[in-house]
Amino acid sequence: LGEATLLIRPKIVEFDEGSQAARYFIGFGAGKAYMDVRCTFLNKQTQRPVAEGTFTAKLSMGVFGGAVKQDVMCADVAEQVVRFLKKET
Numbered sequence: 001l002g003e004a005t006l007l008i009r010p011k012i013v014e015f016d017e018g019s020q021a022a023r024y025f026i027g028f029g030a031g032k033a034y035m036d037v038r039c040t041f042l043n044k045q046t047q048r049p050v051a052e053g054t055f056t057a058k059l060s061m062g063v064f065g066g067a068v069k070q071d072v073m074c075a076d077v078a079e080q081v082v083r084f085l086k087k088e089t
Contacts, residue, residue, distance in 0.1 A: 005044040008081065013038050013054070033059040037077045041085075051088060055080040 018033035034056055041051040057073035057080075 006050070006085075007042040007044050007047075009040045009042065010077075011038050011040075012036070018059070033073070035073045035077070039081060053081075053084050055084070 012035060014034070014036040016034055036054055036056050038054045039052065040049050041053075042048060043050050055077045057076040059073060
């Protein structure tokens with residue numbers, strides 16, 4: 001851990017459960033759930049921001065319309081953050 005260490009400060013800026021019934025009965029993206037997370041990446045030593053990004057997780061289907069599982073949506077955001085960091089470095 002040193003100068004290259006980043007701190008990630010996530011903040012959920014929007015969350016909508018959507019409609020499980022619409023996902024089940026209508027499909028095609030109707031009733032989708034989504035969560036927008038803004039992440040600020042800080043240099044650990046200086047505490048200064050070095051990058052920022054907003055990441056969106058969506059749930060548009062699943063068994064019986066897919067119950068909203070926040071852990072699955074958070075995992076999706078985490079994967080997006082990793083791809084973002086790989087692209088930026």
